[in-house]
Amino acid sequence: MCETHDHQHFEATGKYPEFEECVKFHGHSCPGLATGYRAALAAMQALGVARPYDEELVTVAETDACGLDAIQLVTGCTAGKGNLIINDYGKHAFSFYAREKGKGVRILIKNRDMPGKAELDGLRKKVFGGSATETEQKRFYELMAAATDALLLIPQDELLTVVEIAYNPPQKARIFATVTCPDCGEPVADGKMRTVDGKTVCIPCSLASRQ
Structure with a gap:
C-alpha cells in the first residue's frame, strides 16, 4: 500500500487493456500470456469489478509463469503494491479477491490438447536447447502464434474453470519503518x-x- 494513498473505489468504465498492451508489457506474445489474460478478464467479470486504484483487488497466483504479466496489467495487482501474492506450486491457477465486494473466485487453466501440441513441445526443446535449425525455429514460432490466437478465441468454459471461493484474502500490505x-x-x-x-x-x- 502506498503511504500517499487516498481511498478510491473501482473505476466504473468496465474497460480492460487489450491483449496487445499485455504483449508490449511482457515483451512477446505467447500461449502463457494469453491464458493469463483470459483468466484476468474472467476474474474481473465474475467479480463485477474494473481495474482498481490500489489494493481493492488481490491476486494469489499458484505459478510464476508468463501469464502473471497479463494479470498484473489487467487487474492492477502487483508485487510492488502488495496485492499480488505468488505461491509457486507450478499450477496455472489464480485466486482473486474483491475486498469491497467481499467475494472471491479461483480460476484454473484447463489441461487440454491443442492442435500441434506434440510438435510444439518437441521443437521447444530444440529451440531453447540451441539445436534447432532456422526452419525449425520458424515453425516453432508459427505454432506458438497459432496456439496463442486459439487461446484468445476459445470459449471460456473450454479453457477455464471458474469457481467462487470463500472470501479469505491475504492481509493488506504493511508499511515498514x-x-x-x-x-x-x-x-x-x-x-x-x-x-x-x-x-x-x-x-x-x-x-x-x-x-
Missing part, C-alpha cells in the same frame, strides 16, 4: 530484520552469521 543494520550499515525495513544471538540484523547478515 526504515532502520539501519548494525552489521552491514545498510538501510532495511524494520519488519524484515532478524534476531541472531541476541543481535537484530538484516536477513543477508543473519544468513552470513550462520555460515
Whole structure:
C-alpha cells in the first residue's frame, strides 16, 4: 500500500487493456500470456469489478509463469503494491479477491490438447536447447502464434474453470519503518530484520552469521 494513498473505489468504465498492451508489457506474445489474460478478464467479470486504484483487488497466483504479466496489467495487482501474492506450486491457477465486494473466485487453466501440441513441445526443446535449425525455429514460432490466437478465441468454459471461493484474502500490505543494520550499515525495513544471538540484523547478515 502506498503511504500517499487516498481511498478510491473501482473505476466504473468496465474497460480492460487489450491483449496487445499485455504483449508490449511482457515483451512477446505467447500461449502463457494469453491464458493469463483470459483468466484476468474472467476474474474481473465474475467479480463485477474494473481495474482498481490500489489494493481493492488481490491476486494469489499458484505459478510464476508468463501469464502473471497479463494479470498484473489487467487487474492492477502487483508485487510492488502488495496485492499480488505468488505461491509457486507450478499450477496455472489464480485466486482473486474483491475486498469491497467481499467475494472471491479461483480460476484454473484447463489441461487440454491443442492442435500441434506434440510438435510444439518437441521443437521447444530444440529451440531453447540451441539445436534447432532456422526452419525449425520458424515453425516453432508459427505454432506458438497459432496456439496463442486459439487461446484468445476459445470459449471460456473450454479453457477455464471458474469457481467462487470463500472470501479469505491475504492481509493488506504493511508499511515498514526504515532502520539501519548494525552489521552491514545498510538501510532495511524494520519488519524484515532478524534476531541472531541476541543481535537484530538484516536477513543477508543473519544468513552470513550462520555460515
